[in-house]
Amino acid sequence: MAPIPVVGRGAPGKPLLEIEGLHIAFGARDRWFEAVRGVDLRIHAGEVVGVVGESGSGKSLTALAIMRLLPRGARISSGRMRFAGTDLLALDERGMNRLRGSAMGMIFQDPLTALNPALPVGHQIADSIRTHQGLGRAAALARAEALLDLVGIARPRERLRAFPHELSGGMRQRVMTALAVANDPRLLIADEPTTALDVTVQAQVMAMLDRIRRELGIAVLFISHNLELVAEVCDRVAVMYAGRVVEGAVVEALFEAPRHPYTRQLLRCIPRLNDETGPMPTIPGLPPRLGAIPGGCPFAPRCDAAFARCTAEAPDIWRRGDHMARCWEALR
Ligand SMILES: Nc1ncnc2c1ncn2[C@@H]1O[C@H](COP(=O)(O)OP(=O)(O)O)[C@@H](O)[C@H]1O
Ligand SMILES: [Mg+2]
Structure with a gap:
């Protein structure tokens, strides 16, 4: 056997x-x-x-x-x-x-x-x-x-x-x-x-x-x-x-049409997409400390697209096919 x-x-x-x-x-x-x-x-x-x-x-x-x-x-x-x-x-x-x-x-x-x-x-x-x-x-x-x-x-x-x-x-x-x-x-x-x-x-x-x-x-x-x-x-x-998947997609979609502002800010930090003479950009602010993760969307305090709902309520999931993002702005 x-x-x-x-x-x-x-x-x-x-x-x-x-x-x-x-x-x-x-x-x-x-x-x-x-x-x-x-x-x-x-x-x-x-x-x-x-x-x-x-x-x-x-x-x-x-x-x-x-x-x-x-x-x-x-x-x-x-x-x-x-x-x-x-x-x-x-x-x-x-x-x-x-x-x-x-x-x-x-x-x-x-x-x-x-x-x-x-x-x-x-x-x-x-x-x-x-x-x-x-x-x-x-x-x-x-x-x-x-x-x-x-x-x-x-x-x-x-x-x-x-x-x-x-x-x-x-x-x-x-x-x-x-x-x-x-x-x-x-x-x-x-x-x-x-x-x-x-x-x-x-x-x-x-x-x-x-x-x-x-x-x-x-x-x-x-x-x-x-x-x-x-x-x-x-x-x-x-x-x-901050301990969650905030965006998921096939690599082309993530690069061509990112839906989460965090992903967009990460993309802006890639050197070759920027002016090569300037300093390398970083995302302003820091991720939350463990035990001090804010309610609502944890990225909201650093997000350039955040609005009132983002700090008040944990975001629902935006979805198109196998592309997803946890973001109120994507859902607007
Ligand atoms: N051995 C540990 N003791 C206490 N906290 C830890 C330990 N390892 C990780 N952590 C906590 O878990 C968080 C996530 O850790 P980790 O998975 O290593 O992050 P990443 O790999 O994304 O940098 C850390 O920011 C830290 O606060
Ligand atoms: Mg690690």
Whole structure:
């Protein structure tokens, strides 16, 4: 009899990952703050979905919640998350461990948090392959070598023996990617993977990510505060502000006809759309602090299009096809 798969393939047309009403709270005893306040997100097989927003908007927490790797003191207070037909919130730790590093892989801004400093990179990749696929040592090392080649590392056989600290930041990012895709994931979560790199290396790593996701046909959740990067690689984009998705659309619609004033202001901050001689514009003001999120629309205090209703009432959702925005101005 065939073994029962941990993760079903899911019916065609159904999203690979479906998040509904995700809330994440921080705190202790009687003081809880919601950092993620009702996120909805869908990713279909093979699709690249971007999540953008300023620092503190809840992007990383959303990603960590999918992997069930939230920091201490944080918990999912409500919501639903389904991945390939599996209820992620119903899985026990053993089930989640089987998913992490196999059906789902994740890469971060800082590869040193994912890589073991005391082990050669080839061994780390081979260990993961042996754990999840049950290959022998030699076969796992051969596969690790092929993976290093896939992520664009020259002389991969030699590099198997390198320790993380012997590699440059861009190289480590490639190794972490090799580790994340070692067991044929269906979803790769990339949380600001190039933010710590200089612009040239950033472009090389982005090109590598784009190539491996085409070759492997995997879905990617690409998180960035940089709307320009997101535009280059994503099919669809979700814009987050103060713990919510405030606009969602296919990338062309978001750029050509943004409906949320926050998205419009983010777009104005992209350097190449501006006069190159002037200072780079930023959005005036700051996002609200946790525990001090204003009622009504949380962006209203910084919004150049806000009117009385915006500070009084949480906005309804404007929708045209698969383009949505939480904004009273869009609904006018
Ligand atoms: N470990 C933590 N302890 C307390 N608060 C946290 C922690 N991590 C995140 N937060 C809170 O949650 C908010 C959202 O965090 P995060 O998801 O990391 O934002 P982003 O990735 O969009 O920059 C932060 O602004 C912060 O207030
Ligand atoms: Mg983050």
